[in-house]
Amino acid sequence: MTSPVQVVTAPAVTAGTRALVRYGLAAVGVRMLDAGAGVGLLLVAAHRLEPGTAARTGGLLVALYTLPHLAGPLLARRLDLARDYRRLLGVAYGLVGVFLATAAWTLGRLPVGVVAVLVLLAGLGGPFLVGGLSSRLAALVPADEVAQRRAQGLDATIYGVAATAGPAVVAALGGWWSPSAAVTVLGGLALVSAVVVQLLPRPTAPEPASVPRVRDVLPLVLRDPPLRRVNYATMVTAAAQAGLAVVVVQLAGPYRVEPSTAAVLLAVMGAGNLVAALLLSARPLTGDPDRLTTRQVAVVAGCFGLCALAPTFGWGVVAFVAMGAATAPFVTATFAARNTYAPRDARGQVFVTLSALKITAASGGTALAGLLVVLGPSLLLVVGGGAVLLAALATVVDRRVSARP
Known part of the structure; x- marks a missing residue:
């Protein structure tokens, strides 16, 4: 029955x-x-x-x-x-x-x-x-x-x-x-x-009266502690990763390959991202989205270090695959944070506002990488990883300060 x-x-x-x-x-x-x-x-x-x-x-x-x-x-x-x-x-x-x-x-x-x-x-x-x-x-x-x-x-x-x-x-x-x-x-x-x-x-x-006005959304993103943390962590990480398009071309010299071959590093990064995202669809992340975001940002920072230390093109492929694989849970954690902490009647505005800030940061990251290209690819990777690690540490400090009565 x-x-x-x-x-x-x-x-x-x-x-x-x-x-x-x-x-x-x-x-x-x-x-x-x-x-x-x-x-x-x-x-x-x-x-x-x-x-x-x-x-x-x-x-x-x-x-x-x-x-x-x-x-x-x-x-x-x-x-x-x-x-x-x-x-x-x-x-x-x-x-x-x-x-x-x-x-x-x-x-x-x-x-x-x-x-x-x-x-x-x-x-x-x-x-x-x-x-x-x-x-x-x-x-x-x-x-x-x-x-x-x-x-x-x-x-x-x-x-x-x-x-x-x-x-x-x-x-x-x-x-x-x-x-x-x-x-x-x-x-x-x-x-x-x-x-x-x-x-x-x-x-x-929706009830129109319950939908926040545009001028209230950005202050909400900056004032609400979890949304604030996911916002600046995402912006810094997006800016650093956007600079990788400049970095991989510069790696052609140290790796003794053609620039077109060095560009393969971006492709394998995308492949690592895709495989990890598929795995996350089958075995979802669990835990508090705010803390998950901090953890995944720190992992991405570590992958920048791996890319900087890779001595040959072959090891570079491994490091960039790891970077892509680390990006998937980072993105998933930020989506979870947006869904969890955004007010239901302002979810569209919060998502789009954070996306707009992320895209702006990514554009700035690419431009900054172009200006700092004289530092060399390895040092650029260290700088990018350092910025991402500082963002992860900032979320930890922010969380502790926000928890104080």
Whole structure:
């Protein structure tokens, strides 16, 4: 005889699984677009424009695409207030895909100013592709810790897949077909995601009076101790890891390999990230998200030391795989912290605000690494690891000070 518990819970589990599958399909498409857009715009510029202006124009377009992330907190309140967030996300994904594809086909054929406006408009949807979508994940799964952590591991896996697959698709299609066609394919994925996101469970409409105003969210992030700690720990770690793109090219000399071969280190880092994220989906992290974040930041700092000490290219591969593997639980811990400590009615704003600050820090980290390149790759890795370790120690001190009566 079937027990009543089995009759009640089986459909719920099935519905939850369907929701996660649909979330995953929607997230992969838009995050591949977000990860591949910059590479695609640079390739289109190189293909269509004169060599003297291609790099400058391509860089400008990439900057215009990422710049609107800073307006994310303003846009995210619309997400928290939306009676049905699925429609808002669908419209945003569709517009990003259409504007980017149009920009790719018109670059070199219309004035650069027109193309720049198209890219800027596409960038306005950027916050909804990353933090905006992640902020909806907690409501799709049961509230228990294991289910939430497993879902966060899935989200980290999707980020890892997209970060690798987006640029890879652009590179492959750009060579076989054309860079414009490659960007158009990514835009098509965004349109598919716009449809799939409509299949997610219907949300409960929020009470407008309970949704914090934009001007209150940043003070909340800075004032709430756990959110504050995850914010600056994430910013420092993102800045240090963003500088690795500069460092790996500089490692070609000490490792006695070609720069293109040295760039493989970033690829193996992505592979380590992906494998670790898959493992976390099967065996979720447990424990307090605040302390987990501190622990994982410290592990990432140690991996910087391993990369600095690696004497040969082979050992460098091992060290960068470890760096990627350490990044997955770090990202998962920060997702858990955001979900746990963000007010339910401001979750979208908190996610997008933290994402915007992270992206800003990453851009600054890349620029700073370029300025400090004269120090040499090993010393740059030590500096980056030292900054990350200081961030981990700061969270420990912050936690003890905050706990005092």
